[in-house]
Amino acid sequence: MSRLQVVSGKGGTGKTTVAAAxxxxxxxEGKRTLLIEVEGRQGIAQLFETEALPYxxxxxxxxxxxxxxxxxxxxxxLALLDYLQMFYKLGSAGRALKKLGAIDFATTIAPGxxxxxxxGKACEAVxxxxxxxxxxxxxxxxxxxxxxxxxxxxxVNDEVAGLAKIGPIHNxxxxxxxxxxxxxxxxxxxxxxxxMPVQETSDGIAELRAARLPVGEIIVNMVRPQxxxxxxxxxxxxxxxxxxxxxxxxxxxxGARRGGKAEQLVDPLLEQAAEYAERHALEHxxxxxxxxxxxxxxxxxxxxxxxxxxxxxxxxxELRNQGMS
Amino acid sequence: xxPQPAHTDDSARHRIAPARVLDVxxxxxxxxxxxxxxxxxxxxxxxxxxxxxxxRAAERGRKVVVLTIDPARxxxxxxxIDSLDNIPRRVKGIDDAAGGELHAMMLDMKRTFDxxxxxxxxxxxxxxxxxxxxxxxxxxxxxGTQEYMAMEKLxxxxxxxxxxxIVVDTPPSRSALDFLDAPKRLGSFLxxxxxxxxxxxxxxxxxxxxxxxxxxxxxxxGALGKVLGGQLLKDVQTFVAAMDSMFxxxxxxADATYKLLQAPGTAFLVVAAPERDxxxxxAYFVERLAAEKxxxxxxxLNRVHGSGADRLSAERALAAAENLxxxxxxxxxxxxxxxxxxxDPYAGSDSPTASGPAADxxxxxxxxxxxxxxxxxxxxxxxxxxxxxxVSSTGDADTxxxxxxxxxxxxxxxxxxxxDDADQGxxxxxxxxxxxxxxxxxxxxxxxxxxxxxxxxxxxVAVAEVxxxxxxxxxxxxxxxxxxxxxxxxxERFDAADG
Numbered sequence: 134m135s136r137l138q139v140v141s142g143k144g145g146t147g148k149t150t151v152a153a154a155x156x157x158x159x160x161x162e163g164k165r166t167l168l169i170e171v172e173g174r175q176g177i178a179q180l181f182e183t184e185a186l187p188y189x190x191x192x193x194x195x196x197x198x199x200x201x202x203x204x205x206x207x208x209x210x211l212a213l214l215d216y217l218q219m220f221y222k223l224g225s226a227g228r229a230l231k232k233l234g235a236i237d238f239a240t241t242i243a244p245g246x247x248x249x250x251x252x253g254k255a256c257e258a259v260x261x262x263x264x265x266x267x268x269x270x271x272x273x274x275x276x277x278x279x280x281x282x283x284x285x286x287x288x289v290n291d292e293v294a295g296l297a298k299i300g301p302i303h304n305x306x307x308x309x310x311x312x313x314x315x316x317x318x319x320x321x322x323x324x325x326x327x328x329m330p331v332q333e334t335s336d337g338i339a340e341l342r343a344a345r346l347p348v349g350e351i352i353v354n355m356v357r358p359q360x361x362x363x364x365x366x367x368x369x370x371x372x373x374x375x376x377x378x379x380x381x382x383x384x385x386x387x388g389a390r391r392g393g394k395a396e397q398l399v400d401p402l403l404e405q406a407a408e409y410a411e412r413h414a415l416e417h418x419x420x421x422x423x424x425x426x427x428x429x430x431x432x433x434x435x436x437x438x439x440x441x442x443x444x445x446x447x448x449x450x451e452l453r454n455q456g457m458s
Numbered sequence: 459x460x461p462q463p464a465h466t467d468d469s470a471r472h473r474i475a476p477a478r479v480l481d482v483x484x485x486x487x488x489x490x491x492x493x494x495x496x497x498x499x500x501x502x503x504x505x506x507x508x509x510x511x512x513x514r515a516a517e518r519g520r521k522v523v524v525l526t527i528d529p530a531r532x533x534x535x536x537x538x539i540d541s542l543d544n545i546p547r548r549v550k551g552i553d554d555a556a557g558g559e560l561h562a563m564m565l566d567m568k569r570t571f572d573x574x575x576x577x578x579x580x581x582x583x584x585x586x587x588x589x590x591x592x593x594x595x596x597x598x599x600x601x602g603t604q605e606y607m608a609m610e611k612l613x614x615x616x617x618x619x620x621x622x623x624i625v626v627d628t629p630p631s632r633s634a635l636d637f638l639d640a641p642k643r644l645g646s647f648l649x650x651x652x653x654x655x656x657x658x659x660x661x662x663x664x665x666x667x668x669x670x671x672x673x674x675x676x677x678x679x680g681a682l683g684k685v686l687g688g689q690l691l692k693d694v695q696t697f698v699a700a701m702d703s704m705f706x707x708x709x710x711x712a713d714a715t716y717k718l719l720q721a722p723g724t725a726f727l728v729v730a731a732p733e734r735d736x737x738x739x740x741a742y743f744v745e746r747l748a749a750e751k752x753x754x755x756x757x758x759l760n761r762v763h764g765s766g767a768d769r770l771s772a773e774r775a776l777a778a779a780e781n782l783x784x785x786x787x788x789x790x791x792x793x794x795x796x797x798x799x800x801x802d803p804y805a806g807s808d809s810p811t812a813s814g815p816a817a818d819x820x821x822x823x824x825x826x827x828x829x830x831x832x833x834x835x836x837x838x839x840x841x842x843x844x845x846x847x848x849v850s851s852t853g854d855a856d857t858x859x860x861x862x863x864x865x866x867x868x869x870x871x872x873x874x875x876x877x878d879d880a881d882q883g884x885x886x887x888x889x890x891x892x893x894x895x896x897x898x899x900x901x902x903x904x905x906x907x908x909x910x911x912x913x914x915x916x917x918x919v920a921v922a923e924v925x926x927x928x929x930x931x932x933x934x935x936x937x938x939x940x941x942x943x944x945x946x947x948x949x950e951r952f953d954a955a956d957g
Contacts (some may be wrong), residue, residue: 145501145736179738202721279500281528328930329530330501338565360897361890367885378879380888384778386770401766402891409894411928437897439904 135319135349136260137259137312138274141337142323143284143330147354149176150440151323151433151450152276157449159456160200160260164271170206171251177204182442188212190258195322196449203270205258212250216305248286249306253369256312279335280322287320288344289321289401294360319349325422326353326416338426350457353420355435371408374399431455464579479757480920483945485906489622491725493612493718496731496758497628499739502762505529506940507729507924509537512560513549513934514941515623519556523621524612527565527604527629532932535561541733543567546615551934556926557747567607571597574610589914592693604638606712613715620942638750650830724879727757732905737912756920758944763905771901779892784884806880813937 138155142148149170156168167190171178178186181193184320186206194202261269278286322337324330335349341348361369367384378389378396387394423430436444496508505526512524523546526539528593539562545637547802559597560838575593576584587593608629615624619656620865669711730740740757747754931937 144499145731172733176735206715218806232469241610328532332531358897360894361887364883365887365890367920368883369891373885376884376890377888380881381778381892383885384888384892386774398767399768401609402895404766405894405898408893408928415929437904437906 134272135271135317135347136268136270137255137318138210138272139277139283139318139320139348140274140321140323140352141277142352142354143280143325143333146323146325146330147440148323149174149276149277150180150354150445151321151354152274152391152447153177153180154433154445154452155193155457156202156204156272156274157196157228157446158452159272159274159448160194160196161198161312161453162200163198164200165269166200166202166272166274167270168204169258169273169275171254171255171275173206173208175206175313177206177276178247180440180442180445190450197214197446205254207254209250209252211245212254212412216250216253235278249309251312252287252311253305254313256309257316259312277320280333283320283337284340284344284346286348287341302411314345314347316347320346321349323352323354326419328415328419331419333424335426338428348428351423351426353423353430353432356432357412357416358436361406366406366410366413369403369410374403377403408411431457478756478918478920480758480763480922481945482511482514482922483518485512485725485755486520486623487518489608490723492553492623492723493616493725494623494625494755495628495719495726495727496626497726497743499736502728502729502731502736503924506533506762506937507727507758507944508625509562510931510937510944511942512562512623512625513552513937514945515625516549516558517553517556517938517941519558520623521559521941522623522625523561523563523623524625524627524777525563525565525608526627527608527626529564529932530932532930534938536754536933539564544573544611546626549934565604565608565611567604568597570607570611577830587697590697592697604883609715613711616718638738638746638752644709644786696902720751720753724753726752727755727758729758729760729773729823731760732909737908741872741912741915744919754919758924759909760924761926762923763898763901765895765902767895768899770895770899772896772903775896776893779889779896782889782892785885803823807911858953 138159140152140155142151151167156166160166168177170186175185176183177193180205183193186193186204188206188208188211190203190205192201193204196202210225210321228323235270258270259268259273263269277283320341324333324334338356340346374396375389377399381387381395381398382389382393384395386398387393387396431452432455433448437449438444485494494508494511496504496511498504507529508526508610509524509529509712512522526534529537529539531540538547539549541872544566546565549560549562552558572588573712575587605628608626612624612626637665639764665739721727728747729741730736814881913921922944924940925946927936927939930941
C-alpha cells in the first residue's frame with residue numbers, strides 16, 4: 134500500500150469527497166492519516182463541516198476504531214516563506230521579498246515553483262518520523278488538481294529541474310520526484326460514468342504513464358442504483374400501456390380507464406423509464422471503456438440525500454469494503 | 459395559477475419563493491449585447507451552455523463567434539473546431555434563415571501568447587523570447603496563463619469588429635477569482651517593482667544617487683538567485699529584458715480587457731448545476747462579479763430534473779410498488795390473477811385517495827379536488843368508458859384497508875387478464891417504474907432544497923433552468939435542444955404544475 138495517495142479527477146466528479154473518504158478509510162484501526170489540500174478552496178473544511186483550515190496540520194476527524202485524520206490546507210506563499218526560513222534563515226530579507234512581490238511572483242507566476250512547494254510539503258509529511266523513528270503519518274492523502282492538470286502538477290518538478298539546472302529549487306525538485314515516481318506513491322483518478330469524465334480519465338492515465346508516474350486505481354463516483362434490470366428494460370419497450378395502467382391501479386393508484394389517475398401516470402412513468410434506459414446504455418458503454426484501461430475499478434454509490442458528514446463515513450466504509458485500504 | 463394550500467406531496471416546493479426568471483432570448487437578441495461570458499465551476503456544462511447560446515443567437519439572426527476553452531472532443535468535431543489553430547471557423551449546418559452566422563474557435567493558449575510576442579517585437583527579438591526556456595514554461599504552464607490568454611483573445615476578437623456577438627467560455631479555474639485576477643496579476647507583475655529589481659544589473663552606472671539603491675537591489679537579486687537558482691534567474695532576466703518593450707502593451711491591454719468586461723455591452727452568466735458545491739461556487743461568483751462591478755445577467759441552472767408525474771410523491775410510489783409485489787405474492791398463493799383495475803372511489807371522479815395506501819389527510823389536496831376546472835373535466839361525460847365498464851365495486855375500495863393486500867387483490871368483478879406470467883412481469887416492471895419514480899422525486903426535492911438555499915442567499919438573481927438530458931450533447935441538434943430548454947425556462951412549468 135503506497136503511503137502517498139494522490140487523488141485527482143475531472144471537476145465535478147467529487148475528487149475532494151473521495152480524497153476525504155479515502156483518508157477516513159485509511160485511518161481506521163488506529164492509523165493516522167494526513168489529508169492535504171493544495172488549491173486553497175477549503176473544500177475539506179466544508180466536507181468535515183468545520184471552520185476554514187489554517188496553514189497547519191490539525192485533527193479534523195476520528196475514524197472508526199480510533200484512527201485519526203489530520204488535515205492541512207497548504208498556502209503556497211506561507212510554504213515558500215517557511216521554506217526560505219528553514220533553508221536560508223532569510224528572516225527580514227524574506228519579508229522584503231514579499232513586499233517586492235517576489236513571493237507572489239515565485240508562487241503564482243514562476244512556473245512550477247508553486248507546485249514544487251506543494252508537492253514538496255506532501256513528500257516531507259510522508260517521510261516525517263517521530264523521535265522513536267516511526268512515521269508520523271501512516272498515510273498521506275492529497276486532494277490534487279484536476280485530471281487535466283495533475284500530470285503537469287506532479288511532474289512539474291521535472292520541469293523545474295530542467296529549468297533550474299542547479300540550485301536549491303533544483304535539488305528540492307529532484308528529491309520530490311524520487312518520492313513521486315516511486316511505489317511509495319499512487320495516483321488515483323475519480324470519474325463518473327459519463328462520456329467526458331471517462332475520456333479525461335483515459336487521457337489522464339496515458340499522460341501519467343508517459344511521465345512514469347505511478348497510476349493507482351480508478352474510482353467511479355456517484356454510481357446510481359440499478360432499479361430496472363435487463364428483463365424490465367426489455368419488457369418496457371413492448372408493454373401495453375393498458376397493462377401498466379391496470380397494474381398501477383391494482384397498486385392502489387386510481388382508475389386505469391382512460392383519463393383515470395393511474396392511467397395518467399403511465400406516460401410520465403414510461404418516459405422516465407426510457408430516460409433510465411438511455412442512461413443505462415450510456416453507463417454501460419462508459420463502464421466498458423473504463424474496463425479497457427486495465428486498472429482496478431472501485432464504485433461509490435450516489436448518496437440519495439446528498440453529501441454530508443454521515444455520507445462521508447458511508448463512503449469510507451464502502452472503500453474499505455472494496456479493499457481500497 | 460393561484461397558490462393553493464400545499465399539496466402534501468409537493469410541500470417542499472411551495473416553501474421556496476420562486477426566483478426571478480432569466481429570459482435568455484431578449485438578452486441574445488439585443489444588439490447592445492456584444493459579449494456574453496459564461497463562468498462557473500468545472501463540470502457544470504459551461505462549454506455546452508456557451509455553445510448552445512451561440513448557436514441559438516446565430517439562428518435568431520446574429521453574427522456570433524464562440525470562444526471555447528476545452529470542449530468535449532465529439533462536440534468540437536461536430537462544430538468543426540477540433541484542430542487547435544486559434545482561428546475562428548464558420549460552423550456549418552446551422553439554420554441561417556434569419557441571416558445569422560456561427561463561428562467557433564478553441565483557445566490555444568500557447569499560440570495566443572506567441573502571437574502577442576510576434577506582434578509586438580521585431581523578428582529577432584521575438585525569436586529570442588520564444589526560445590527562452592523561462593518563456594516556454596510560462597506560456598504553456600503557469601496557472602493563470604490560460605485565464606489571461608482567454609481574456610486576451612476576447613479583446614482581440616472584439617477589436618476585429620467582425621462579429622456582433624462574442625460568447626466566451628471561461629477556463630475551469632481553481633477558484634472563481636482566477637480569470638478576473640489573471641490579467642491584473644500578470645500586468646502588475648510585468649510592470650511591478652520586481653521587474654525593476656530583475657532589470658537592475660543591466661542599469662548599473664546610472665546617477666550617483668542610484669548607486670545605493672542598486673546595491674540594495676543586487677542584494678535582492680542575490681537572494682532571488684539563492685531561491686530560484688542562478689541559472690533560472692538569468693533566464694528570467696534575459697526574458698524580462700527582451701520583453702521590456704512589451705510591458706506597457708501588456709498592462710494597457712489587460713486594463714482594456716478588464717474595462718471591456720465591465721462595459722454595458724457585456725453580460726456575465728454564471729453556470730451551475732443544482733448541486734451543493736456547484737451552487738456554492740456560483741454564489742461566490744455572483745458576489746465576486748458584483749464586487750468587481752461586472753454586468754451580471756443571471757444564473758443558468760443546468761441539469762434540472764423534473765417529472766411529468768410530480769404529484770405522486772416518493773413515499774406513495776414506494777408504498778404502491780410494495781403493494782404490487784405483495785399482492786402478487788397473495789395472487790400466487792391463491793392461484794388467482796388478481797384485480798387488474800382498482801375501482802375509483804367516487805364514480806367518475808379522478809382521485810386515488812381512498813384506494814391509495816398513503817391515506818391522504820382530509821382537506822384540500824390540490825386544485826383538482828376543488829370546484830375547479832379539473833374536476834369539471836373529469837366528471838364530463840366524455841368518459842363513457844367509465845360507466846360502460848360499470849365500476850360496480852365502488853364501495854369495496856372505499857371501505858377496504860388499502861394496506862391489506864388481500865383486499866386489493868379481491869377479484870370482485872374482475873375478469874382474469876389471462877397469462878399469469880405476463881401479469882407478473884408487468885407487475886414487477888410497474889413496481890420498478892414506481893421505484894424509479896420515487897428516486898426521481900427524491901432527486902427533485904433535493905435539487906429544490908439546494909436551489910432554495912441559493913435563492914435565499916441571492917433572491918435578486920434571475921435564473922434560467924435547463925431540464926436535464928439523459929445523455930451527452932455531441933452535435934448541433936443537441937445544442938439546439940439545450941438552447942430551446944434554456945429559453946423555455948422550466949421554472950414557469952414548475953409553477954404551473956404546482957397550481
